[in-house]
Amino acid sequence: MAAPSTVMDSDHQSSYKLNKTEKKFLRKQIKARHTLLRHEGIETVSYATQSLVVANGGLGNNVSRNQLVPVLEKCGLVDALLMPPSKPYSFVRYKTAEEAKEAYVTLNGKEIVDDLGQKIILYLNFVEKAQWKELGLQALPPGLMVVEEIISSEDEKILLESVNWTEDIDNHNGQKCLKHRRVKHFGYEFHYENNNVDKDKPLPGGLPDIWDSILEKWLKEGFIKHKPDQLTVNQYEPGHGIPAHIDTHSAFEDEIVSLSLGSEIVMDFKHPDGVTVPVMLPRRSLLVMTGESRYLWTHGITPRKFDTVQASKGHRSGIITSDVGDLTLSKRGIRTSFTFRKVRQTPCNCSYPLVCDSQMKETPPSFPESAREASQLEREYVHRVYEEIAEHFSSTRHTPWPRVVDFLKALPSGSLVADVGCGNGKYLGINKELYMVGCDRSQNLVGICRERHLEALVGDALAVPLRSGSWDACISIAVTHHLSTAERRVAALQELVRLLRPGGMALIYVWAMEQEYKKKKSKYLRENRLRQGKEEEIHSDAAEPESLGEQVPDAGDQDAPCRVSAATDVRAGGGSASKVTDAKLPVHTNRTSFRSQDLLVPWHRKGNPGRDEPVGATESRAPGPVFHRYYHVFCAGELEEACRTLSHVRVLQSYYDQGNWCVVLQKV
Template identity: 80%
Template sequence: MDSHHQSNYKRSKTEKKFLRKQMKARHTLLRHEGIETVSYATQSLVVANGGLGNSVSRKQLLPVLEKCGFVDALLMPPNKPYSFVRYRTTEESKKAYDTLSGKEIVDDLGQKITLYLNFVEKAPWKELGLQALPPGLTVIEEIISPEDEKMLLESVNWTEDTDNQNFQKSLKHRRVKHFGYEFQYENNNVDKEKPLPGGLPDLCDSILEKWLKEGFIEHKPDQLTVNQYEPGQGIPAHIDTHSAFEDEIISLSLGSETRLEGQMRKRKNQIVMDFKHPNGVTVPVMLPCRSLLVMTGESRYLWTHGITPRKFDTVQASRGHKSGIVTGDVEDLTLSKRGIRTSFTFRKVRHTPCNCRYSLVCDSQTKETPPSFPESDREASRLEQEYVHRVYEGIAGHFSSTRHTPWPRVVEFLKALPSGSVVADVGCGNGKYLGVNEELYMIGCDRSQSLVDICRERRYQAVVCDALAVPVRSGSCDACISIAVIHHFATAERRAAALRELVRLLRPGGKALIYVWAMEQEHNKKKSKYLRENRVSPGREELTSNEMSAQEVPAKHTPDLGSQDSARPVPSISDFQEGGCDSRKATSSKLPIHTNRTPFHSQDLLVPWHVTGNPGKDRPVEPLGALGSSDPGAVFHRYYHVFREAELEAACRTLSDVSVLQSYYDQGNWCVILQKV
């Protein structure tokens, strides 16, 4: 082959490779984000990989786009790895499509990424709308002078003798010091009988007196925790324990200022703290350096607060924007690089029980009244109907969009079966395991008609039925799988009945694989994928979407598990007086509502599902009455019984004619392989 033909061959090969990636980006946007691209030129383009979610800021992307024409609007949705650009004319957008598709740019982390552009009819992004700060929350900017900030930072001696009671060398790589009382991260509390010597530093004491006099705070604290955060570190979503501290909790954010490139002016470092109501509403709050956050009332007692561990925050681009919430104005969002942040969190230790209005999240008021659970099979069935069946029926389209990658050990089980085996997938969902091994005869069943319809659209054999009464002849299956199903049954008797039904389907010698959620999300000193998902990826994977853990959590979460203590659950399915929960009362039970991406604190609970984006092009989510709206942003609650270690295995061993072949832990799930003998 001569050099001319060789050059053409290489160019053709490169173009084909690019077109494959272009198609993959288009497919990923539609599949995971509901963004439909078109094959003809329009004024608007979606820029894949050019988003705040993968470390591309407005100041980097806009100049690149403006080289192709007049940019009418650049919309950068928060935490998304793509953006939308609208040009003044179709000719300008076509020029951008031709010249920028496949172009490499450098992101804010200094790494190269490739842009992929596709035409869209219009940017399908709805603004979040302006929200108010949570009730009782105040942010006061410039509460201290730069000189006082410097003195406070210098007053913290991080190198002193580690035998000193005030000193804690590190907390998962974070430096921490305590004054007044030691904050105990293992239980979010203090030992009220063991105050630390010396009290609060004199400099803090004088500043607190000034704030009291000026009316910024109402009570003088007697406990201080100083934390130093490197970029990329965060705080898990939590509520400060009611019984440990009085109403008012204040946090002073300190940190260096950074000089913007090519500009003489300085911009204050700012960090975003997310406040979340139990009904799923999240308000991102900007905290500049030298600002004071004051939490009282509802914001202190009811809303969780946390900081996502990441190196950049999505903030307002407007120079004159004051501290407060990050609005949904996608034309005014950019990235702010984090620096080292030191927080001074002041609290006043409580010496009497808390009697706040939020009794269902108050440990003082719920300590002696543990949650009640179904007392009869009828009550359990009603709870499951309300908080399992109706929820899955409503979220089927969105749920299916997050279920695409089979779990390796389930695939291993199915591929090890002999060719021609008859296999039942009981609780098959959208059927992601039904096509794993084409040598098997597989039938799926699920309680949700909408999920079974999805299976049938994919040409799988599936029927609608209850897992307690599968319409398959006894002894007709060579194998069964039950993946993330049995934990939805509300009593031990009903869970045992579901296991017996699996065994009934098996022929003698047949095997069943069972997965259930584990109470223990940290096993052998390793965190499950469920907890690790809180870490925000810098977006190095170009518009790929990893499958979530077998624990069925939606594709979009509130990622707030950082390096601090475990978060407390936010209980209460029914009786919040303020804000209103999207669920109605579950029979006579009062079940805790779990905070996603945190350890489990109760075996029986309700887990939120947040509907995000487009739930499915041709499969709108039906409204569920009191369970909430089908619109993006709606929150639904599913009942779970999370299993303790050996609990599933013990339940299997109570069955007659069954041998437990294997019991293991897999990424936050307890798993059993049993055989009918």
Template identity: 80%
Template sequence: MRSIAMDSNHQSNYKLSKTEKKFLRKQMKARHTLLRHEGIETVSCVTQILVVANGGLGNGVSRNQLLPVLEKFGQVDALLMPPNKPYSFVRYKTIAESKKAYVTLNGKEIVDDLGQKIVLYFNFVEKAQWKELGLQALPPGLMVIEEIISSEDEKMLLENVNWTEDTDNQNFQKSLKHRRVKHFGYEFHYENNNVDKDKPLPGGLPDICDSILEKWLKEGFIRYKPDQLTVNQYEPGHGIPAHIDTHSAFEDEIVSLSLGSEIVMDFKHPDGVTVPVMLPRRSLLVMTGESRYLWTHGITPRKFDTVQASKSYKSGIITSDVGDLTLNKRGIRTSFTFRKVRQTPCNCSYPLVCDSQTKEPPPSFPESNEEASQLEQEYVHRVYEEIAGHFSSTRHTPWPHIVEFLKALPSGSLVADIGCGNGKYLGINKELYMIGCDRSQNLVDICRERQFQAFVCDALAVPIRSGSCDACISIAVIHHFATAERRVAALQELVRLLRPGGKALVYVWAMEQEYKEKKSKYLRENRIGQGKKEEIRNDASMQELLVEQMPDLDNQDSASSAPCISDSQKGGCNSRKVTNSELPIHINRTSFHSQDLLVPWHLKGTPGKDKPTVPFDPVGSHDPSPVFHRYYHVFREGELEAACQTLSNVSILQSYYDQGNWCVILQKV
């Protein structure tokens, strides 16, 4: 294809074909996207440097694929490939060479390692620019020991794992759909990253591990002899959600042996710093201290890892040298993770995140699906019917990442907003055909008043044909379901609606407010003077978490001492008794200290549709406004990803944190 992205005088000499017009639109779109999302400004004059849209590590193009294509048109001084970005920069020796590459390669297709065709779009820039990652070091207490065992020992260990034996064997975990796993000594429970200390598995650790562990002890690589082992086998493209092994479950030291293939594991500090760590084949990862207790560790589901092209990494660090990064195709990896079960409470130096040292009241969960449904009826469905008008008045500003997701969908896409509320997102992209549904009749009525398509239904049973939607969104909905099974069922219902290749965006409240939102109004406003509280209450632009401030309660000065609503105590909306329900009431604008709780909504407004059927908050408020309590399950980091990975027909395209929410983008496969 000849280039048509030249100056306007050149273009005026002939009439553009339909194909050329289409290409020009795509090239302009690529230029606009680079400027809008990355701040990369292209220029119309010819320079030595080109930005290559669609040609980056972030969309599966490796250095080994791109460099030979570029070198056909001249001497490449530098090929800069920023990590996780779908673009790169190439600097040629001369302007003539860069112009030749621009004219010839614009719109050229290349095939990535997965066999998918990718079209490259070129533009001139005056300088290469990207956001620096900065210098990184291994998290404190983390150590990577390379070549810890020989290739002969590796072969022996791998052959000793029998994956074909009867699946009823106690050492075989058959509930994980994305990887094979065996447990020895004790079964590791993924739902809480813990073990049942009273139920050891028969047989202990495999005998083949004894000599290896003794050698590591003797050489000082480990301090304890483990009594628990989990063996995971990962296919390329699979991973494990970010998590911290429960403090009270295991001793300080957790070690993992990587066999069969290398992998990049991401370590994340609560303040947002992420360190990608290369775990070479036959290496041992040792986590102690801060890296074990405070940093999460996980493996992002993908088929390629960003690594050093020269293999010059040291001690597991992936550097930010964009002139030396490429993609490495994953192979089948088997990990042997050893732990020692703790018999005494944890006394680590991180009490805020330590389950042994926090004074969190034990949550009480519904004992059946029927009880969960009843709890949701009382503390979710009925509450939203009462507060619909006031709730809608505080929900008018769309969040940028959700808008970005909707505007990136192809024109004409059919999109379902499951739990649409007042329809805030139904009119964002006029090129889409969007339909909303919600459990609240009053909220759906508001949608219809705004001329949006919406209907009433339960998010667990949406009356839309399977496989008919190009995309779905679920914003601040799934955290209202009272059991893990119902939350997974809600995710599965979203996937059912999608066509193959369709995408779903899911937002749920995050528990980690204290670390993630150090400057958040949600936490900060709890410390302001009383004179400002009314002003904040009536600020309709508050984000989702800025719910109304609960009235002061007697003898209550922290969330850990919050009262509970139980069988003998009625809720703020005159709720009927909920069997076996004992949930703490959250103090708004404070950190979460329990995952399952009741969040107060202080109703404001004039009598009418939203006037409640009961008078005041029964806990002793002097404020004449009624207080309603909504049930929430706030998600820990990695929990939403883990729930998604129990689904057999989806892949996780992206997971991130946004304004107090954990978020994922799923794709149906």
């Protein structure tokens, strides 16, 4: 229904008698206004202007430009429609304020159907000007190229028909039925659990003959430099995707190319520093990844049924720009990708040793001596690891800590709460009376939150992408101990304080050096009793108790707990028995006491618990790869002392909880 024409500011309705339906509508309009201000910084005004913000009418909730423009044009001449990417709102500017006023009166409360067939209601408010958070100028990742119309539509039809999806799944020809898509392998089977191949087990038959002439043409035209010997065919239904990943360096040569047939798609490329570049891959286009784009940037496809794309013709390939006047939605169709690789026979010697599995074997990590080294250490031994183990990690994180639950349930109804380092979001739905938003550095863990319909976004604990001074409470559970210098740990605590409003509180949990406290052993150590006499279980266990997540400690010299001690040399697949210098980080032994404050904790991923597990797989998986996560475990009083260095902070409580040191602080 439309708002009363005599009412401009919906906060002041006392002079107008409203019926029950109108009152409900006005409450929602006011709520939309307050939500936009609180979470997006968009300020509305109570008088007519040429510009309106349209809540619920955005790309982020599946409303396309072509769908919204006809609705808006019924009220007047639209001068501009600005649709920020991934936002559930848009801005419309009319030629005159009178036309904008007509839209405000006519369209407020109007029900439309989005591109998924769901009914939504538009709420409009006047603004002085359009405002949103700019994406900034972006460029394609170095070494990335998109070649349009690489084959004809006739060849596309022939190639799609050449893939026989009716063959038996278990006929050992490289065909798999995965949870989110169908896949076939030729030449070598691609193993999704480690993004690698078994070079000693080629598949019979090699690549299909139909590709010979096409590959020769690509070689001749310079699009590829090596003739591939491995092909993976993936068929994606609308709404499906693939997690962000980097194809293992040691497995394949520099060049990886992928042909998109059947439907266009947007693929997201992400730099380790957090920069994300969405790239449009048109139908019948070839994606070529070499150099930095191949070795350093992750690539993946977000599971969704619509992509944000350029609306104008002639800008349909390559980077999706931040031109909010030229963005719309594109409905996904069935897409089949043909990805070609050349199996590498020698170790990789690329220019990115910190993320190269061939070169990491030769370079054991050391304690960082600069901010740059600290960032690199965390990138390799925290960020990358959690992306790799996200599914398995999530499967072991399901029981909330009672005292964290108590903290959340004691907050007033309607409180805004930020969970910084939310993981799989197990705390986000604890108290339904709170409005909680999660943030995590792992894109794959945030994806799990979103699958569970939880509010979560990707962000770093040192630069949380949330508004300052707006949050009633924050929680940071098992996050700060992943930062490798005292300065970075304090900066993470200060970031929590930045988010809080005056009077707001934060709860912080970190792993404790003291796994035996007041003559009581933590649950983590008690678990070891059940494993005595089973050494292989002690060293291969992957699922830690909820207190420590998944760790493996060493007890130590209580006289000098802060010293980085001599340690096991970190090599591929675990550690050797050789001793290295004091600068090298020790590898912890699971279910034992900690011997050093700074160490690497193994995570043994069992089999392939991820989304792409073959249909019918059993729980008895083969042993999986071992990953090492960096930790700084806190001594008694260390967390509290770090909190006391912060400005405008009062420590309300400090306590020990099953192998964790915990602090409740308040912003003053």
